[in-house]
Amino acid sequence: MTALEELRQPAKTLTNPYIESWKEKGGKVMGYYCTYVPVEIIHAAGMLPYRIRATGSTSSDLGDVYTYRTMCTYCRHSLDQAMRGEYKFLDGLVALYSCDHVRRLYDIWKAGKVQPSATPFYFHFLSMPMKADGETEEWLQSGLDRFRRSLENNFQVRITDEALRQSIKVHNEKRRLLKSLYELRKQDSPPISGTEVLEILIASTSMPVEEFNQLLGKALEGLRGRDGFSDYRARLLLGGGELEDPEYVKLIEELGGLVITDFLCFGIRDFWDLVDEDAEPIPALAKRYLERVSCPRMIDHPRRQQFLMDLVKEFKIDGIIIQRMKYCDTWGGEGAMMEWDIKKESSPTPYMVLEREYLMGAVGQMRTRVQAFLETIGR
Amino acid sequence: MIVAGCDVGSTTGKAVIMKDGAIDSYTIIPCKPRPEETARIAIGEAMEKVGISSLDELDYIVGTGYGRMKIPFANENISEITCHGVGAYWLSPSVRTIIDIGGQDLKVIGLDENGKVAEFVMNDKCAAGTGRYLENQARALGLALEELSTISLEATKELVISSQCSVFAESEVITLVNEGEGLADIANAIHTSIASRLLTLVRRVGARKDITIAGGCAKNAGLIDVLGKGLGSDIVRLSEDPQIIGALGAALLAAERLRKSASAKEQGASVN
Amino acid sequence: MSDNLQIHRSVYEVLKGAQEPGPRLVANWLGGVLDAVEKGRPIAYHPFTTFSEIMVALDVQPICCEAWDIVGLQVDPDHAIKSIDAAHEAGIPPELCSFDKAIIGSVIRGTMPPPSMIAQSGMPCQNAYITYQAVASLTGAPLYVCDTPYDTDEEGALEHWVNQYKGMISFLEEYSGKKMDYDRLREVVEESNRCVEYWLEATELLKLKPVPHSGPLSQGTLSGMMGFGTPEGTAAIKALLDELKDKVAKGETAIPDEKARVIWFHFQVFWDNALMSFMNEMGAVVPYVLFDDFRVEPVDTSTPEKMIRGMAWRALQAPMGKLGRGAFDAFIDDLLYAVDEWKGDCVILGAHPGCKWVTGAYGLIRDACRERGIPLLLYDVDLVDRRITSAEESRTRIEQFLTTVIDR
Numbered sequence A: 001m002t003a004l005e006e007l008r009q010p011a012k013t014l015t016n017p018y019i020e021s022w023k024e025k026g027g028k029v030m031g032y033y034c035t036y037v038p039v040e041i042i043h044a045a046g047m048l049p050y051r052i053r054a055t056g057s058t059s060s061d062l063g064d065v066y067t068y069r070t071m072c073t074y075c076r077h078s079l080d081q082a083m084r085g086e087y088k089f090l091d092g093l094v095a096l097y098s099c100d101h102v103r104r105l106y107d108i109w110k111a112g113k114v115q116p117s118a119t120p121f122y123f124h125f126l127s128m129p130m131k132a133d134g135e136t137e138e139w140l141q142s143g144l145d146r147f148r149r150s151l152e153n154n155f156q157v158r159i160t161d162e163a164l165r166q167s168i169k170v171h172n173e174k175r176r177l178l179k180s181l182y183e184l185r186k187q188d189s190p191p192i193s194g195t196e197v198l199e200i201l202i203a204s205t206s207m208p209v210e211e212f213n214q215l216l217g218k219a220l221e222g223l224r225g226r227d228g229f230s231d232y233r234a235r236l237l238l239g240g241g242e243l244e245d246p247e248y249v250k251l252i253e254e255l256g257g258l259v260i261t262d263f264l265c266f267g268i269r270d271f272w273d274l275v276d277e278d279a280e281p282i283p284a285l286a287k288r289y290l291e292r293v294s295c296p297r298m299i300d301h302p303r304r305q306q307f308l309m310d311l312v313k314e315f316k317i318d319g320i321i322i323q324r325m326k327y328c329d330t331w332g333g334e335g336a337m338m339e340w341d342i343k344k345e346s347s348p349t350p351y352m353v354l355e356r357e358y359l360m361g362a363v364g365q366m367r368t369r370v371q372a373f374l375e376t377i378g379r
Numbered sequence B: 001m002i003v004a005g006c007d008v009g010s011t012t013g014k015a016v017i018m019k020d021g022a023i024d025s026y027t028i029i030p031c032k033p034r035p036e037e038t039a040r041i042a043i044g045e046a047m048e049k050v051g052i053s054s055l056d057e058l059d060y061i062v063g064t065g066y067g068r069m070k071i072p073f074a075n076e077n078i079s080e081i082t083c084h085g086v087g088a089y090w091l092s093p094s095v096r097t098i099i100d101i102g103g104q105d106l107k108v109i110g111l112d113e114n115g116k117v118a119e120f121v122m123n124d125k126c127a128a129g130t131g132r133y134l135e136n137q138a139r140a141l142g143l144a145l146e147e148l149s150t151i152s153l154e155a156t157k158e159l160v161i162s163s164q165c166s167v168f169a170e171s172e173v174i175t176l177v178n179e180g181e182g183l184a185d186i187a188n189a190i191h192t193s194i195a196s197r198l199l200t201l202v203r204r205v206g207a208r209k210d211i212t213i214a215g216g217c218a219k220n221a222g223l224i225d226v227l228g229k230g231l232g233s234d235i236v237r238l239s240e241d242p243q244i245i246g247a248l249g250a251a252l253l254a255a256e257r258l259r260k261s262a263s264a265k266e267q268g269a270s271v272n
Numbered sequence C: 001m002s003d004n005l006q007i008h009r010s011v012y013e014v015l016k017g018a019q020e021p022g023p024r025l026v027a028n029w030l031g032g033v034l035d036a037v038e039k040g041r042p043i044a045y046h047p048f049t050t051f052s053e054i055m056v057a058l059d060v061q062p063i064c065c066e067a068w069d070i071v072g073l074q075v076d077p078d079h080a081i082k083s084i085d086a087a088h089e090a091g092i093p094p095e096l097c098s099f100d101k102a103i104i105g106s107v108i109r110g111t112m113p114p115p116s117m118i119a120q121s122g123m124p125c126q127n128a129y130i131t132y133q134a135v136a137s138l139t140g141a142p143l144y145v146c147d148t149p150y151d152t153d154e155e156g157a158l159e160h161w162v163n164q165y166k167g168m169i170s171f172l173e174e175y176s177g178k179k180m181d182y183d184r185l186r187e188v189v190e191e192s193n194r195c196v197e198y199w200l201e202a203t204e205l206l207k208l209k210p211v212p213h214s215g216p217l218s219q220g221t222l223s224g225m226m227g228f229g230t231p232e233g234t235a236a237i238k239a240l241l242d243e244l245k246d247k248v249a250k251g252e253t254a255i256p257d258e259k260a261r262v263i264w265f266h267f268q269v270f271w272d273n274a275l276m277s278f279m280n281e282m283g284a285v286v287p288y289v290l291f292d293d294f295r296v297e298p299v300d301t302s303t304p305e306k307m308i309r310g311m312a313w314r315a316l317q318a319p320m321g322k323l324g325r326g327a328f329d330a331f332i333d334d335l336l337y338a339v340d341e342w343k344g345d346c347v348i349l350g351a352h353p354g355c356k357w358v359t360g361a362y363g364l365i366r367d368a369c370r371e372r373g374i375p376l377l378l379y380d381v382d383l384v385d386r387r388i389t390s391a392e393e394s395r396t397r398i399e400q401f402l403t404t405v406i407d408r
Helices: A003-007 A017-024 A039-044 A073-083 A100-110 A134-155 A161-184 A194-204 A209-224 A246-254 A281-291 A301-314 A329-344 A363-377 B035-049 B080-091 B131-140 B145-152 B166-178 B183-204 B221-231 B242-271 C006-015 C021-039 C053-057 C065-075 C079-089 C098-109 C126-139 C157-176 C182-205 C218-226 C231-250 C274-281 C304-317 C329-341 C362-372 C391-406
Strands: A029-032 A048-051 A092-096 A122-126 A234-240 A257-263 A319-325 A351-356 B002-008 B012-019 B022-030 B060-064 B097-101 B106-111 B117-123 B211-214 C043-046 C061-064 C117-120 C143-145 C260-264 C284-289 C346-351 C376-380
Touching: A003 A194, A003 A209, A017 A029, A017 A048, A029 A039, A039 A048, A039 A134, A039 A161, A039 A281, A073 A100, A092 A100, A100 A122, A100 C362, A122 A134, A134 A281, A134 C157, A161 A194, A161 A209, A161 A281, A194 A209, A194 A246, A194 A257, A234 A246, A234 A301, A246 A257, A246 A363, A257 A301, A257 A319, A257 A363, A301 A329, A301 C126, A319 A329, A319 A363, A329 A351, A329 C126, A351 A363, A363 B080, A363 B117, B002 B035, B002 B080, B002 B242, B012 B035, B012 B242, B022 B035, B022 B242, B060 B080, B060 B242, B080 B097, B080 B106, B080 B117, B080 B211, B080 B242, B097 B183, B097 B242, B106 B183, B117 B183, B131 B145, B131 B166, B131 B183, B145 B183, B145 B221, B166 B183, B183 B221, B183 C079, B211 B221, B211 B242, C006 C021, C006 C065, C021 C043, C021 C061, C021 C065, C021 C218, C021 C231, C053 C061, C053 C157, C053 C182, C061 C065, C065 C079, C065 C098, C065 C218, C079 C098, C098 C126, C117 C126, C117 C157, C126 C143, C143 C157, C157 C304, C182 C218, C182 C231, C182 C304, C218 C231, C260 C329, C260 C391, C274 C284, C274 C391, C284 C391, C329 C362, C346 C391, C362 C376, C376 C391
Parallel strands: A029 A048, A029 A092, A092 A122, A234 A257, A234 A319, A319 A351, B002 B060, B097 B211, C043 C061, C043 C117, C117 C143, C260 C284, C260 C346, C346 C376
Antiparallel strands: B002 B012, B012 B022, B097 B106, B106 B117
């Protein structure tokens, strides 16, 4: 298998040989739901950070018992997986106030309604601010310190500053490599599709980062010689919240909308900003996580909007599609605010919000909307 | 130049044949279980009406609608959003908003000054407010659809059907019947409940005039009346059967494709 | 502009000469708002969870956004619906909290006076963050949101919170162009202390069996929303308390034969005021409505620093704020406490469909009640949009449930 093909594998399953081998060697795996969790600290503790997906879930019946139909289907499916014991490979869960759905999901886990394997199962809820100012940065620093000490106490490890620096370096390397990948997508004939990129992004959260970096480095070399995709109707930016299903992107691309870049949490929002390697590690992490390209959980919509519009220019985007999970409040509000702002521009970028559920159903309806959207862009 | 458009929806199939820029014939048929069959029968009937015996005589065919990907003889498929926009604009260039009430979905399309689709919204997640809903409600009242429409115009009393779900709305209608409310008033209430859903979607897309309706429900005078009142303006009637607008747009796009490829050939020829 | 404020203006006209404390409170608030509009005085939007004392002390006119719609609802039952639909038409998805959709829609329709600033204490939930960002986006008004610590037991959490609260005061000072006068603030807070004291005393009286009053202590909610820290606000809740004391003294009860006591663990249904009397007719009383439970110590006003700390702490403990922020344990604990203290026979949670921080953990509520053998009814009813669950459906569900409780 080529490096690129290897990177496309982890997205297909919940766990994978990397995680299995990690566990066989006695390693610990820390689950998290949100890109605001500082994975560097988990890594510095010698643990494998794993972004929790619900891959493979076919129903949410069991999960639905503990929650309600208005909880987003991603959370419900994940809860279902948890209750079926599909996350037995996790040793702990780190969460924060990403949204109302995730925080109640955490409460249900914490109340002992799921089947973790580790006893006791480690829980930690980070008090991550929803705005960036000097005061919240100090508060976050103390929060990150507490997280570090909590990991140390629970797992009998020492997280030295040196270890943190090393973790920061290696994650920055991942971010640089991903940015290089995105640079290639700016071309008129990008050598990689949005579907493939999402698979790579999912791999970055499901395997040891050092191995990921190695594979991506090799894949980038291979991509430089690859023939580009030129037969597309429009260059799209795909945005929105949690999206872990490459089939979803494939459907859009099959209709001719090549996804050139994104505004996703598995995507740009996760890796765009680097951590300052010259500063003290905890303050550097606090600064980076607060000031990074934000998710709508942060209250700085105007700044996010500007970033989005800059992306549109930089990548020569013809149209924006925002995929929104039904019941997602965060993207419900953000999607509307984005539309209001775009309509004020002198030549508004074509824009559409696509509602979806975790399981890809109603494919015909999605095709109609996407096809109609591509037809309005005119090619 | 003879072109055709074929619109395979969820409840009806439509075909329009155009010759040298004018409508030659059209058909509307109930759907068969398989879209391929619906398409073949529709195009076949339209062809028969003007003495065309073979598909080869049609220079270009565009398929649209829910079943557009399953029309074997179509040269290409284009979304019903675009096709409805093209069809309505051709019939009436002052149209800026098209309401399409299908068998199982609702669409509102907003056009720009050049008749191109600017934005659209669809409601295809539930049957409330669609043709299916109207059929069920008419049946609950023991009326045919046409009767539901005409009788509603005689309403004198305002009743409210508040349920958002079409199934529960049916129960509400039965309750109203049992309470002795007049059929005309109930019919009007049914139309009002559809209208209120539609109005939100219409305003979502900007509600620019002129506003028109496509789809089978456009023949429902009672519904048009209620909608017009809610919008505070008249709904423009199109000069052709409102059910064929999608297929008409598809046929027009077929002609456009031909013209483009003809001029491309010419340019190619002149370069040589 | 005056056309759009027509409903509230008409309410003011009707109530302005009123002598009774409740109507006077509403009139005083509406009068203040209309005066601010006319004279161009600064107006601050805030949600219910952000108490308005700091605005009152700065002579900034507060508008509690939920209260604006509640007033509108009393005159026009479709008031909220029109705003909700306006929000939908602007692209706000239907599943958001309808209180919040109504606020966004009212701003779009211009049926709320435009704000000079928006201040929010960051509670109870995400919908509130989204709403006030949307309002800021629509109006261009400056926005301040306090960053709420998730777990107040966490080291340094309260310090952080006090800093954020002070940040809100600085924000209001900046955009009103005034400096906080702490003597004035002391007056205001001593007034709101009295308001809370009376409110608490009133809720204590409802622990009596049989209960002297059934249903929400509306004067409390109104005082909290429209007159916190004003003499009118305190007078309204005091009048209610005096009435209750009077009833107790005379041995008057809410209904002649109390068969069941219902802990109503959410807000009352604002468009269906008769729902409470419907339960009364069945022999059920409601001695507890969730957001009347304002168990918090009085604010120490001896120094400005203590006062600010006290106000900040109170914001964390106030109804909706305390349970909305943070982990779900507090919600379950308070539910069980309410059943015990107010001697509840059952719990009805008429949850607002957009209220995902409650509905998300329905299973945990069920488990807790099952463990204790407490009959529980969980059902959907929207607090401002009467289209979701009709009055009839509400009564059917409640009747079925209460019959099982009463028959035990």
